[in-house]
Every structure is written in structure tokens, then in C-alpha cells.
Amino acid sequence: MLTIPFIRENRDLVIRQLKIKNFDAETIIDQILKKDLSRRNNQVRVNELQSEMNQASKAIGLLFKNGEKDQANQAREKTSELKEEIRALQSAMQQASSELNELLIQVPNVPHASVQQGKSESDNEIIRKGGSVPDLEENALPHWELAARYDIIDFDLGVKLTGAGFPLYKGDGARFQRALISYFLDRNTESGYKEVLPPLLVNADSGFGTGQLPDKEGQMYHVQSDDFYLIPTAEVPVTNIYRDVILEEGDLPIKNTAYTPCFRREAGSYGKDVRGLNRVHQFDKVEIVQIQSQENSYQALEEMVLHVESLINDLQLPYRIVRLCGGDLSFTSALTFDFEVYAAAQKKWLEVSSVSNFEAYQANRLKLRYKKPGEKKTLLAHTLNGSALALPRIVAALLENNQTSEGIRVPSVLHKYMGKDLIK
């Protein structure tokens, strides 16, 4: 969430910039400022009374020590009124600050200056294209049919075991998953990311820290008996490693990468682009996460974009990079670049990565801060993450684009992981 001092000092800017996200912030921002002011006034009063009370208590202690019992008891009676007053004010203050918090978490992150106004993904700006679309035969098959032909992904068995959207990978299909995961992890660690393997279930605090809770509660699977959430992305556990942490500036940047399965309920998206691997409830993804200083976060974002681009290039997939418009930008993000690859049989662009800078928005929720050398003041860190990469749609595009009459060509960078160059 945004910090109160930031809102206080940048009221107009916040309202103006949030219009780009199609969010009318004026009313809520003014409510926040009003509540903040009254909370502060209240606190001044409470602090005064507490100070008075502390002094009185000290005096009473001294009287008892000196054996002046009567005087002490007299003084004690006098404090009861003060005590009542403090109690009342404190509970009012608690109420106010929880109301303030309630309002604050409803305000999305302010978009970066480069983000354009727009309603939906159709307004996203294509900033770069690469690779070349293969010349497929007229009767080229979509990946779900290829999956059946080579018996490498079984959607029906997934339905039997769990339900729709939980594919079962078999044989070379399973091996292919493992190959991609290993390849991505190796490339990421070569680029300075440290590999971590986090828990797949997280608590509510973690869900809140990265912004999935409370607004996107319905997107996650919830284990009610223990109040855990299945992670929708490795971003959640990997970023929450640094919840309530104060780093030294010299520790930055922190770069982590993690492979995890991801679980998404995708409620309400039935019937829309859900064939095959296009949209599933459980999928594998390798994520990269950076913790950066305020000055360097946009440079880091650029670096992450180039890194993801190089992965896609090496898989020889046709791709495009888009800058999300205000309407398509997530609640917590300031700037996001999506990567889409072209699945040539479906003739569709499929999103395979989303690289974002959250600036201090998550860090404020996480209480993730850092200190410059020799300075006492703490600063909120900037958090960034991106998929490098999400597997299902990469697999979909590779199967479709690389189909030949002999079988499916395995990209050369994966040969050593697959132990073969053709799936047949």
C-alpha cells in the first residue's frame, strides 16, 4: 500500500496518476487524509495523558518506598479518572487506525509515468517483437491434439484425478517439464539469481504482504482446516522471505529464483481460452524476484526484461513484449511488461511472462526496508518479480510451432536436458 506521508505530500499527483488505472481516488484519498489528521490529533492527546500517568505512577512508587502509605493511596485514587480517559481515547484511536488501514489497502499502486491510459489489454503498447513465425502446414495441429497423438499430456486423466485444469504429463511430456524447469533455473542462477525452494502453502500474513489478500482471496485455493493458502505464484513465498526485514544498502540487490507449482482457481474464466494448456489451475513456473534500492529498481526492471527476452530467444519462439496500459495493470504494480509467444497452430498470442516493478507498494505491506551506510533512517525497498518462465503456454507454443511429420523438434538448448532432439 501507499504510505501516508506519501499521500499527504502528493495528494494531487496520486489522484491524477490513479486515473490512468481508471481508479477514481479523490473521495477515498480525502477520507484517508481526514482520518489521518484526526488520528494524529488524538495521538497527541493520548501521549500527553500517558505521560501524566507515567509520572503519577512513579510518584506513587516512591511514596510506597518511603512508607508513606496514606499519601500513596490517596494519589492512587486520583489516577482512576485519568485511566478511564486514556482507555477511551486509546480504543477510539485503535478504531480509527484500523479504519484508516481499511481505506489504505483499497488504494492501488500509483502507475509509473510511462504507463498509458487504457481500458483493457487491447490498449497495451507493443514495444518489441522478435523471432519468426513458422510456416506450418494448413492441417497443423493445436497442442492438445499433439499431446494426445504423442501421448505426452493427458487432460482426461487429470479430470479423473482432480478436475478440469489439472493436466497429467506423461513420458516425454513429463520429461519436457523437467527439462524446461532445469534449463530456466540454470540460466537464472548463471545470471546471479540464487535458487530457493519455498513452501507451497503460505499463511495469511504472507498473502497480505504481497497483495494477494484481501482483494484476490478468491483467486487462491484455501486450506480451511489450517488457514493456509496454496501459492498462486512463487512471488508470494520468495518475496515474503524479506517481510519485517531491515537490510543494509550493500546487501542490494537481492536476486532469488524459484521453481514452484502454482495454483490458481481462475474462477469465472470458464469457456474463455481454456483449451488444453491455455489456462489451467495447476502449472509449473520458474520465477525471478529482486529486492532493489529505490534508485536502481527501474534499471533492474530493464535487466529482468532483457533476461526473460533472452530465454525466449533461446527457445526460438516468436514473441512480443507489451507494456501494460493502466486498465490492465495489476492492483499492486507500478509498471509491468508482459511477454507473449505465438502459438502458430492456434494462431494466438499467449502470455508467458509478466515482469513488474512494485516500487515500495509491497515493501510497505511487508515492512521491508534498508539503510544507507551511516544513516539511521530506514527506506522502503523496491520489489520486482517476473516469470522466467511459466511452462504451460511455452509448452503449447513449442509443441505447435515445432511440429514436423517426424515428430516434435526439441529446441537445441534443451537437448542435454531431454536426452533427445525429437519427441515422437
Added chain:
RNA sequence: GGAGGAAUGGCAGAGUGGUCGAAUGCGGCGGUCUUGAAAACCGUUGUCCGCCUACGGCGGACCGGGGGUUCGAAUCCCUCUUCCUCCGCCA
């Protein structure tokens, strides 16, 4: 799952109702000494909120989380969480 014990500052570890934000040691930072370094010695060392014409002063909160008792709680009570020991079960 059953029975006990514990949770204090970056770490170790005192403190069981009254100047305790918290002894002491280690670490960190600054300094003296030294050609330099080490040792020794001296000083310093948390976070958050707020107020004040402020590169400083003051007030408040924080001793695992939450709640309670009390004029006053790190210290007492309740509850949750985590860790350790023993028993049971188990990949």
C-alpha cells in the same frame, strides 16, 4: 497425537511487580595509541508513531503475537504461535 520446558536487543545471556529500553559478554560503529595492522583503552550502538520555527529537542509505544489484572508488568493471569526434551506414529 500425549506429557513436560522455553521464547528478552545483531548474537549469547541476566533480569520474577516500581527510574528496565532493559545488566554483562561478543559483534558493529567512532576515537586514542601505531609507519600500518593486531592488542589494549575510551566512547557509541534497536524499531515504530507523534509533537516542536528541528541536520537537534521532547513525548509515547514495543522484552514471540493478542487480550487481561494493577496506580505501575519483561516480570502475574488467559489465549494463540513457535522452538526444545520424552513417548507414540510415520515418508
